[in-house]
Amino acid sequence: MEKYEEMLLQLEKGELQQIEITKEQFYEFREILVKHPLFKHFRGEAKQGGYIIYTYQDIPRS
Template sequence: MEKYENMIKQLQNGEINSVEIEKEQFYEFREVLVKHPLFKHVRGEAKQNGRVIYTYQEIPRS
């Protein structure tokens, strides 16, 4: 779970542009993400085969 926290922190800091999560990791990542204070700043885009690409947005969604 700590690796997912680090991924979110890296997104926020601009160290990485996006995080790609495979369908096998989705529920673990989502569990960490929804509890994170930056949850509304992270945008997920579904791709084929259950992959999701997450990016950081400066302006939180409503």
């Protein structure tokens, strides 16, 4: 779980452009994501094959 927190921090700081999560990792990752104070700044886009690509947005979604 700490690895997901670190990945979110790197994404937020711009050290990573995106995070790719598999469908097997999704529930564990989401548990960390929804607790993050900047949760609404992260955008997930589902891809074919069960992958989700997360990016960080400067403007939070509504």
